[in-house]
Amino acid sequence: MPFYYYLTLFACGVTSIMLAVVLSGISIRQDEMFKKYSTARWCLCVAFVVFGLANLLQVGMESDGKEEALTGAMMVCIGSICAMMFTMVALVFIRPSVVTLRNVMIQLAFILLVSAFLLVARFMFPLHLFYIIYYVYICVYVMLLAAYTYVYVKNYQVFRKQMMDFYEEDELLYRLRWIQWTFWSALMVGVMALLLVIDSHYVNLLLTCLFTAYFLFITISFINYQQYSQLISRAVNTPESVEPTQIPATKADFEVLTAKIDEWVRQKKFAETDKSVEEIAKQLDTDSSTLREYFTNHMGEDFRSWRIRTRIEEAKRLLDENPSIKIIDVIRLTGFNDRPYFYRVFTKVTGMTVVEYRQKKQGNPS
Numbered sequence: 001m002p003f004y005y006y007l008t009l010f011a012c013g014v015t016s017i018m019l020a021v022v023l024s025g026i027s028i029r030q031d032e033m034f035k036k037y038s039t040a041r042w043c044l045c046v047a048f049v050v051f052g053l054a055n056l057l058q059v060g061m062e063s064d065g066k067e068e069a070l071t072g073a074m075m076v077c078i079g080s081i082c083a084m085m086f087t088m089v090a091l092v093f094i095r096p097s098v099v100t101l102r103n104v105m106i107q108l109a110f111i112l113l114v115s116a117f118l119l120v121a122r123f124m125f126p127l128h129l130f131y132i133i134y135y136v137y138i139c140v141y142v143m144l145l146a147a148y149t150y151v152y153v154k155n156y157q158v159f160r161k162q163m164m165d166f167y168e169e170d171e172l173l174y175r176l177r178w179i180q181w182t183f184w185s186a187l188m189v190g191v192m193a194l195l196l197v198i199d200s201h202y203v204n205l206l207l208t209c210l211f212t213a214y215f216l217f218i219t220i221s222f223i224n225y226q227q228y229s230q231l232i233s234r235a236v237n238t239p240e241s242v243e244p245t246q247i248p249a250t251k252a253d254f255e256v257l258t259a260k261i262d263e264w265v266r267q268k269k270f271a272e273t274d275k276s277v278e279e280i281a282k283q284l285d286t287d288s289s290t291l292r293e294y295f296t297n298h299m300g301e302d303f304r305s306w307r308i309r310t311r312i313e314e315a316k317r318l319l320d321e322n323p324s325i326k327i328i329d330v331i332r333l334t335g336f337n338d339r340p341y342f343y344r345v346f347t348k349v350t351g352m353t354v355v356e357y358r359q360k361k362q363g364n365p366s
Helices: 003-024 032-060 068-094 101-124 127-167 171-175 177-198 201-225 229-236 251-266 277-283 288-299 303-321 327-333 339-350 354-361
Strands: none
Touching: 003 032, 003 201, 032 068, 032 101, 032 201, 032 229, 068 101, 068 127, 068 177, 068 201, 068 229, 101 127, 127 171, 127 177, 127 229, 127 277, 171 177, 171 339, 177 201, 251 288, 277 288, 288 303, 303 327, 303 339, 303 354, 327 339, 339 354
16 A cells, blocks of 8 residues: 555544543533533543544554455444444533433443454454445444434434523524534544445545544534533523413503513613523513513514514614624624624525625615
C-alpha cells in the first residue's frame, strides 16, 4: 500500500486519541445537573480511544492481501460501539434522565461480546464461513442503527414539546439545531460504514477520515453544549404541573390583561430572551394557562406567533426610523439571538427579505 495510506491512518488514530485527551481535560461543574453530562464525556473518550487504537493497529498490520476482511470486521465493530456511544451522548443533550450508566454498560458489553466473536471467527473459521458470520453481523448492525434512530427520534419529540411548552418560542430550538446534527451526521457516517463490505483499503481510508472529522465536530458540539445546559435543564427537568381548576376568565379579566400586555409591549419586554412562558405570565400578574387562553380565544393566535410578529414589527420600526442601523443591532434590540433565524422569520412575516424591505422603504426596488 502507498505510504500516504499508512500515514493517514496513523494521523487519524493520533488525532482521535488527542481529542479524547482534550475531552478528558474539560472542566465540568460538579453538581447533579452535570452528572450525566460527565458520563457522556467518558463515553466519547472511550469511543475516541478505541477508534484511535484500531487505526494504529491497522498501521502495524502486514498488507498480505488477506486482511481486508479483518479490517472491515474491525471497522464495523467500532461503528457499532460508536453508534451506541453517540446515541447516548445525543440523548444526554436532550433527555439526560433516560440515560443510565447501567444501561450504557449493558449495551456496551453486548456489542463487545458479539464483536469479539466476529473477530475471533476471522482466525478460528474458514474464510467463507467467516464471511457468512460477517454479513449476519452487518444485518444486526443495520438493525442497531434503526433502533437507535427510533430511540432518538422518539425522545427528541418529547424534548421539543418540553422546550416549546416551557419557552413558547422556537428560536431556542433553532439555535440548538446542532444537537440534531450531532445525531444525524453520526447516523450518516454509520450508514456509510456499510461500504466496508466492498473490502477496499481505500474505502476504509475514506471512512476513517470521515469518522475522524465527525469526532472533531462532536467534540466541538460537546464543549458548546455547556453554554445552553442551564436553558435546556430548566425545561426538561421541570415536572409537568397539573393546573388547578380555575374559573374561566371573564371579559373584564381579559380587558385588564390587555392593558398589562400593552404596557409590557411599551416597555419592550418582548425583547427579553430565553424567558419561560411562566416567567412572562408572572410579569403580567397572571398564570401561563390564562395567558395561553387569552391569546387563543381573545387574540385568535398563540402567544409564540404573536411575540414573533411583535418583534418583527419592532424590527420594521427600527429600520424605518434609522435606515443605516446595523442588522446585528436590530437583532439585539428585538430579542433575537440568531441571525439566520431572524432573516427567516422576517421574510415569513413580511413577505420580503430585509434587503427588499429596506429597498422598498428607500423607494429603490431592485
